Amino acid sequence: MSTEPETTEDTGPGTPGADTAADTPQTGADADAGATGQETDAPSEDGAADGDAAGGADHDTGTSADGDDESSADGGSGAEGSTDSKDAPQPSEAEAELAAQRVERERIERRKAGKQGPVEAGGKLSGKAADLLAAVRAVESGEKPVAGAFHDPEPAPRRVVVPEPERRPQPVTASATAPAAAAPEAVTAVRAVLAAAGAPDTLAPQVAAALGEDADRQLREDPWQLLRVAGVRPEQADGFARALLGAECGPEDERRGRALTVWLLEQAALAGHTALDAPALTAALTQRSVPDPDEAVQSTLAEGEALVFQDALDTAAPAREDTEEPEERPVRVLIGLERYALAEESLADGLARVMNSLPKDDGPAADWEHAATSAPRSAAELIRAVAGHGLVLHTGGDASGAEVAALLHAVRSLGLRGWAATHTPGGHRRLASRAAEDGLRDGPEGADDLQVSTVAGLLSGAEGPGRDADGALDLDLLVVMDAPQLDVETAAVLAESLPDGARLVLSGDPGVLWSAGPGRVFADLIAAHVCPAVASRTPDPGPIGELVSGIGIGELLQVDAPGKEVVIVPVRDAGEAVHRTVQLVADSVPRAIGIAAEQTQVITPGHGGAVGTRALNAALKERLNPGPGRFGGFDPGDRIAYSPASGRSVPGHVVKADAEGLHLECAGVPVVVPKERVEQSVRHGWALTAHQAVGTTWPAAVVVLPGDAAQSLTRPWVYTAFGRAGRHLSVVHGVEQALPRAVAEVPQKPRTTRLPALLKAQVPAAG
Template sequence: MRAIGEGRSRGGPGTEAGGAQESPPDEARPAAAVSRAPRDEASAAARAVLTEGGAPEALARPAVDALGEGAARLLREDPWLVLSLPGVRVEHADGFARALLGPQAGPGDPRRARALVVRLLERAALEGHTAVEASKVRAALGQHFVPDPEEALRESVSDGSVLVFQEEDLDGPAASKASEDEEPPMRVLLGLDRYALAEESLADGLVRLLSTLDPAAPKADWVGAAREAPSPSAADLIRAVAESGVVVHTGGEAARAEPAALVSAARGLGLRAWAVTATEDSRARLGGLLGSGNSGNSGNSADSGDSGDSADFPEALVTLPGLLSGSGEGPERAEDGSLDVDLLVVCDAPRLDVEAAATLVESVPDGARLVLSGDPGVLWSVGPGRVFADLLAAKVCPQVASRTPDPGPLGELVSGIGIGELTAVEAPEKEIVIVPVRDAGEAVHRTVQLVADSVPRAIGVPSEHTQVITPGHGGAAGTRVLNAALKERLNPGPGRFDGFDPGDRVVHVPAPGTVVPARVVGADEGGLRLESAAGPVTVAREHLATVRHAWALTAHQAAGMRWPAVVAVLPGDAVQALDRSWVYTAFGSAARHLSVVHGVEQALPKVIAQIPARARTTRLRSILREQPVPPQEG
């Protein structure tokens, strides 16, 4: 159901979706000088207001980034806007407001309530939700001493801070108990407009592609291509694509051969077909399947650690960050901004958040075909939404499930996890090794021993091609502790470049959900110099927070990549952070060997059997169910 309350998110002058918008440069002066001067002035003004309210001066630049060049005025008029800045807690914002407003800054101030509502929805978005049930927001407002949460929500909807929706509850317990003759239960949701508009735009784009394809006037011999397909599942996929503008394809690592066969067949038929992957490593592996690239091109590749030039890849391949960056990577664009493609195959589709998916689908022209392919068992996107899962559940387009299983003991283990079973698997070549530990300290010690000694000696995989995966950054066996221990053993040094040394294994995260594995080369006045599979990267010193050591990663960081060997660390205190999708992603990242440093005892089978994934509240499935989708066969 469309929003029953309309409005835009609050923001300062010259802002769009919470981001600062630069003024056009003056032709008489360099653009950088023109844009920098007003921002410096705005930062100085914001710094003065922040200092007056007892807030850190370091928030001045983020305030201008979030609220625009009028940040100082906006913060003085509405001090609780400081809640939109990084690291600011509710008690900090309340103290800041009292310092600026005096006694009138009470818990029932409408400005406070409005900021809290937006804050709660923004924090929910960080957990993957695109909307939140109104009852949960009301309860949270009560915990923050808002005297009338219901009135606070009404005012937030009325002034356009949030949107409100009423729709069927498709996932709640009442829905599963309702009979076919009963009206489905309803729920009221609140959402920020950026995610509401993204989900609606995505649904509109998918329906557009389903509606504008004319299968009765094919441009290619799809029947012949299906006949020549290398496998029955590839033939099924080609036939489905011949008949529909949108197709969903599911399968594991071995099933990636099927979208590769589709792209190859389509290009052989003279069509403008492209494949999109989430990471450079995924691009390397798909490039090998397309037959023109080198599957060992990425330093993280399952087959090789040799670095290579991205130009080795087939013309038909591009990464999602490259395609959406506006840098010109991938297919050319028409004058209206749409991609010059007849077929776009998106691998790693579960990694798409709702905003990236909406942008991608909007760029596919009328009459073209879109395939979303991926493994439904892996972790969902870092950003809000569960696009792939919602599209599967909505059943508005053909779905092709691969019949190609992942081979070997690792394939058997991961396939069992995918259906909720942790089974004992024969591993005659030590493909799977379980290492029980008593506590986190022992887990760290055994992990370092495995990476530095046991796996290279017994399995033949060198340390630089072995990846450690653990549930979180913090804790006694999180990435911070493990990376410190692994650095000390594998590349000791003083950290002379802001904590990094040449040869350090790192990841660069230039944007949420974009993880670029690299090695430190050095540093100069420009910043930290890295070498990645895509080429050299220099990270400016002010952005060094986007670089982390990477001998150990979280499963979210590792998603979309594979290594010859993986050490999965499951300390005893990690149970609350685990679900089936985490285990599936971590274990499935191993191509040849998996060591499991295991301290969760009998909790792991229970997690795999009972907790498929962390719940996310989204609206895409409901929106698609309401759309006038053309009848689909298959």
């Protein structure tokens, strides 16, 4: 390895866990490009949950461009895909996705409307659990109105397939992704209420949009409704209520208890939970100075603002010797918002339908076996599993995409319609490259002909096979790549969109960060053991693959990197971290590794602080594309991360700005973001968080681990961040022994969900 004269900083190839003392010898061209270490981004900058609600969100949960909390980002559906036909203009992709999701939600609600009776409950509860159950039974008995019930209608017969209209690429406008603007008079009325209480009147548009046309009346009657506006904290709502109500305001107010209960459940959803254990919720209410948290929960249930569930625990009590009957199985009481309860119920129903409706006449078993034996050895097990089951899980790293490509090839050879859906626009290129490595490119059925769309484009109809007359996707097999990124609502819509008899394969790396939205669908399915799970035997290649594989099992290995595939850059403070990161991207990696700055991605734990994405993007823009930022801080040529929907990020660059808005190009698709939406949906993109980067790889990645990020590091975060590098990984290392400790000891943050219990109640174990 070479030693460069212009620097005295030490770098070492191979292991991020190695000692980085000052006497470490210099190790290559990257020594001059170093990076830093003191990350000063406080967890509250990006933590989605309040912490009261049974666990916080990951430090970088999501992809929003309009605030520190990525999980709560607003935005629309995908920038990818096109939406019009030859003969008539079609809605934009964002509009089409919103319409498609609205139709699917209506179908879900109709399917649920037939279920009779309350949620099944045990008969021997007492204390708080009995009180909560009594409250929800009062709702279900009709004493209080409640929205929705849950039974499936008789399935309608399948009809003739509707041909998919021809499409051609058109610019996608982001205007449809914005929430409906409130009427000016409603905003004016809300502004008057806010001003009367000394609250900032700049909140008026958000309050009016969140509460509706009579928002001013709702605020006067219940000031704590202000908590329904994203970003408003309980202490701010309390101050607003005191200013409006005066002596009538107190911590025991029933309205305050209900509002805080809903707010805590919403914060829990931002942290990934679909429900909260009742004791955790009441404890969080106690921390918020609610005098009677049980009463607050019961009032919320009675008003239909939340639902209560009782899920049997796995520990079944055996029958005692002196009795003939076993003791009643213990249950846990969960409280959740109807939105996520409905999604989990719908997802469980949809998956059960997929597993139980596998067609028996889709080809002789011998044909499937021939397809399996003709495929590469690593893919044969996956093909055989799909042949006999409606739902299959496929686990593996990035290289396992070759097995998915082989499966799609085999399905097409049998005359079936197979599609893959990825979360990022570059998914087709990744899948095709893996297929080429496995020898599938040759011939008309090769990798170039793989049918791949994005999840957003598939659901909106802008991409994919289209839908039949019943509204179901017109396909026989759907493979969802990067399945850990599926949140419960998106997964429910996908499951409900599948026709009877279609197969579903969820493929992904279980070691990466979970979805930015609520739920842990892929992990829940693996834990439930209700369907076959096929583990890939295709390892990710090279030193980076070896390093990431070790992290996945809790070991930070020292790897041999003769081609400087892995380089460690020790740093001491935040200023040095920023300097080293910029030097790596702009100089050392292009010169020593031959990878241009445009193909190098910086990844850091959070948005705020001295070494967050904001600071790094400002420094990188100054070096790589300086300019005045005339349009919302952006100039032509800036790298950006566009957030078309909460929890999703699409990389791209700025093309120009004009009266229509900011013109972007994201994965080859033109996107126009109106001026009023730029701040909410576009960030600079030289530096991203791991949640923004998941699902995409770059030729080179620079992972920044500043000193005060040590407490936020987890094994999945490190696994995800290091795994974004294709050919070269530089680690700007300032956390010392916190890195190997996080890899060995800090797992994924737990999430409370109901999906495993719902699945086990409907589907027997797969064995």
